[in-house]
Amino acid sequence: MIEKEYIISTPEGMHARPATALVRLAKNFTSVISICKGDKTVPLNSLLNLLSMGIRGGDVLRVRIEGEDETTAADALDHFFSQIKDL
Amino acid sequence: MKGIGVSPGIAIGRVLRVVRQKIVASGISLSSDAAVLEEIDRYRQAVKSSVAEIRALITRVPTSDTSTPTVPSTPSTPTASSDTSTPPPLPGAAADILETHIEMLTDPQLDSDILEQIQTGRKNAIDAVQEVVGRFAGTFRNMKDPYLSARVADMEDIGLRLLKHLGALRAPSPKPSTLAGELPFIIVADDLSPSDTITMDLRHIAGFALRAGAGTSHAAIVARLRGIPSVVGCGASLDNILDNDLLVLDGATGQLWINPGDSQLIELTKRQAAQTRDAHILASLKDIPALTVDGRRIRLLANISRVEDLEDAFRHGAEGVGLFRTEFLFMEKNSFPTEEEQFICYRNIALASKNNPITIRTLDIGGDKPLPYLPMPEEQNPFLGHRAIRISLDKKDLFLTQLKAILQASSFGPLKILLPMISNIQELRTAKELFATAKDELQQKGISFDNDIPFGIMIEVPSAAVIADLLAREADFFSIGTNDLCQYTMAADRMNNKVGHLCDPYHPAVLRLISFVIQQGRQNNIPVSLCGEMAADPLATLLLTGMGLEEFSMAAPSIPKIKHIIVNNSMDKARQTLRRVMDIDDASAITKYLQDLNA
Numbered sequence: 001m002i003e004k005e006y007i008i009s010t011p012e013g014m015h016a017r018p019a020t021a022l023v024r025l026a027k028n029f030t031s032v033i034s035i036c037k038g039d040k041t042v043p044l045n046s047l048l049n050l051l052s053m054g055i056r057g058g059d060v061l062r063v064r065i066e067g068e069d070e071t072t073a074a075d076a077l078d079h080f081f082s083q084i085k086d087l
Numbered sequence: 088m089k090g091i092g093v094s095p096g097i098a099i100g101r102v103l104r105v106v107r108q109k110i111v112a113s114g115i116s117l118s119s120d121a122a123v124l125e126e127i128d129r130y131r132q133a134v135k136s137s138v139a140e141i142r143a144l145i146t147r148v149p150t151s152d153t154s155t156p157t158v159p160s161t162p163s164t165p166t167a168s169s170d171t172s173t174p175p176p177l178p179g180a181a182a183d184i185l186e187t188h189i190e191m192l193t194d195p196q197l198d199s200d201i202l203e204q205i206q207t208g209r210k211n212a213i214d215a216v217q218e219v220v221g222r223f224a225g226t227f228r229n230m231k232d233p234y235l236s237a238r239v240a241d242m243e244d245i246g247l248r249l250l251k252h253l254g255a256l257r258a259p260s261p262k263p264s265t266l267a268g269e270l271p272f273i274i275v276a277d278d279l280s281p282s283d284t285i286t287m288d289l290r291h292i293a294g295f296a297l298r299a300g301a302g303t304s305h306a307a308i309v310a311r312l313r314g315i316p317s318v319v320g321c322g323a324s325l326d327n328i329l330d331n332d333l334l335v336l337d338g339a340t341g342q343l344w345i346n347p348g349d350s351q352l353i354e355l356t357k358r359q360a361a362q363t364r365d366a367h368i369l370a371s372l373k374d375i376p377a378l379t380v381d382g383r384r385i386r387l388l389a390n391i392s393r394v395e396d397l398e399d400a401f402r403h404g405a406e407g408v409g410l411f412r413t414e415f416l417f418m419e420k421n422s423f424p425t426e427e428e429q430f431i432c433y434r435n436i437a438l439a440s441k442n443n444p445i446t447i448r449t450l451d452i453g454g455d456k457p458l459p460y461l462p463m464p465e466e467q468n469p470f471l472g473h474r475a476i477r478i479s480l481d482k483k484d485l486f487l488t489q490l491k492a493i494l495q496a497s498s499f500g501p502l503k504i505l506l507p508m509i510s511n512i513q514e515l516r517t518a519k520e521l522f523a524t525a526k527d528e529l530q531q532k533g534i535s536f537d538n539d540i541p542f543g544i545m546i547e548v549p550s551a552a553v554i555a556d557l558l559a560r561e562a563d564f565f566s567i568g569t570n571d572l573c574q575y576t577m578a579a580d581r582m583n584n585k586v587g588h589l590c591d592p593y594h595p596a597v598l599r600l601i602s603f604v605i606q607q608g609r610q611n612n613i614p615v616s617l618c619g620e621m622a623a624d625p626l627a628t629l630l631l632t633g634m635g636l637e638e639f640s641m642a643a644p645s646i647p648k649i650k651h652i653i654v655n656n657s658m659d660k661a662r663q664t665l666r667r668v669m670d671i672d673d674a675s676a677i678t679k680y681l682q683d684l685n686a
């Protein structure tokens with residue numbers, strides 16, 4: 001299992017376009033990916049759950065990745081969060 | 088009658104009311120397992136058809152420029168409904184909204200919640216969809232964040248789409264048939280959902296008039312994207328309108344006319360025709376360079392306040408940005424934006440510049456533009472007080488932070504730095520020392536930047552204009568701010584009704600100052616631009632060109648009309664205009680002369 005932390009650097013938080021992209025990215029992997037903010041944890045396969053978390057700029061997210069392709073998935077997530085400002 | 092004009096242009100049409108249908112839960116409880124399976128099947132089928140319907144819409148969307156960070160705004164060309172045989176393509180940003188809708192429709196959480204309602208709650212598909220969609224919409228609504236409240240509209244939108252495919256709704260799209268010669272429709276509704284506005288076949292739609300909404304609503308954004316004249320926030324004034332009433336709306340002013348009389352209708356029709364004609368002429372100028380008939384190249388640039396404005400600027404033919412006001416970046420925060428936050432903003436604009444020059448003006452606050460988190464003592468004369476560069480040189484850390492952020496962004500596109508309110512050469516020298524410090528600090532950290540980034544000054548204080556010859560030796564460029572230059576020269580506050588008339592940029596003193604600054608810039612080989620309201624005033628175009636001005640920076644929608652003047656005139660005529668004007672001793676006589684010349 002891999003655990004990572006990311007800070008949301010866009011002032012408007014996790015808005016629809018990056019959230020849609022993130023959920024679609026997660027679907028490319030067989031690993032189970034979940035995302036936690038505070039005490040809330042949701043599996044990263046649901047855009048509605050992700051949006052329901054109300055993620056805002058500056059929030060810290062913990063991401064847990066577990067499965068055969070977890071290393072590749074973690075790299076892809078790193079890349080995603082480093083590019084999020086451009087989405 | 089008035090609402091908020093959100094998409095310019097005059098629309099004349101017949102009213103078509105679009106009423107959102109209310110569906111009441113049936114409350115039916117499914118009695119058999121077979122019925123449960125049937126409802127599940129109906130629900131699944133509705134999801135499939137909804138997704139297929141959206142996919143079909145997306146294929147109509149031209150491929151979007153994915154590097155654009157936000158929904159592009161406002162093409163202001165007024166377009167009445169056109170009678171082409173295929174529906175017009177959708178704007179690229181609309182595709183992103185639709186992709187999100189697909190993701191929501193196929194969301195596993197939505198799916199399992201709805202299945203639970205059908206299987207355990209024994210509800211039919213229609214009731215189950217309403218229940219679950221309503222719950223998610225409620226969650227978003229309670230977040231009280233303006234951005235998240237927009238998700239409510241998306242949620243309700245997919246709910247309606249599902250319900251439509253479940254047979255609970257009639258398709259809401261307006262009847263597409265208009266008889267030849269009949270007027271197009273103006274849609275009158277409470278509000279329109281994102282898909283309504285994205286997908287509506289607009290061939291017979293001349294405009295929108297909505298009870299609800301604001302300039303930032305989905306409907307307003309899409310109306311602008313698609314060039315449909317629209318007025319929102321009309322409130323109860325729309326209550327007594329009936330289908331087929333004659334309605335005229337002006338999407339620039341927000342004005343509405345219901346069943347106008349003959350003479351008024353003729354007047355409005357004329358105004359509409361004139362706008363359409365102008366729009367055609369101006370649109371045809373967009374991609375041609377601003378060259379006088381004898382070949383003097385003039386650059387027309389845009390004044391903007393946010394990165395999002397850039398796209399609109401290019402749409403109007405801007406060749407770059409002559410003034411990027413950074414105040415907005417500071418005003419929308421609750422504390423000073425960090426170097427990183429500023430860097431992101433400046434980098435985004437550099438990246439979006441398509442290699443056109445972007446002039447970033449350092450913080451211009453004080454006087455009429457206070458910052459909530461920077462308390463400033465009450466001043467007797469704020470316009471003659473602690474403001475702009477004076478604050479930057481006093482609070483050096485703030486200034487250094489901004490300079491470093493701009494420098495870092497300069498490796499992503501051609502940026503220039505512009506200092507506001509310089510009044511003596513010492514201010515420029517101190518600013519340059521701080522600029523050198525900023526460069527040193529970045530160099531030590533190994534951060535790359537454009538070492539040749541031009542460092543220029545606003546000429547908006549008469550003392551600076553008078554010593555333009557001296558300042559030109561040390562500044563990389565000048566930008567003349569005519570609004571302040573005029574009121575400081577005339578010692579008249581343009582907002583004060585009693586003395587505002589004195590603040591006339593055509594006063595010979597103001598014109599002489601401007602002319603001197605341009606001349607000194609040319610003699611010292613530094614570029615001079617002009618970014619005040621005068622740059623957008625058609626009366627001033629020839630006069631300024633005659634003075635030798637080669638860069639005009641203005642609000643983007645004014646660019647085409649100024650270009651129109653430039654491409655139809657010669658430098659000879661411009662110089663002649665200048666000579667004649669400099670000979671007239673009085674502002675109103677000068678204005679009169681220029682008006683006659685333009686007529």
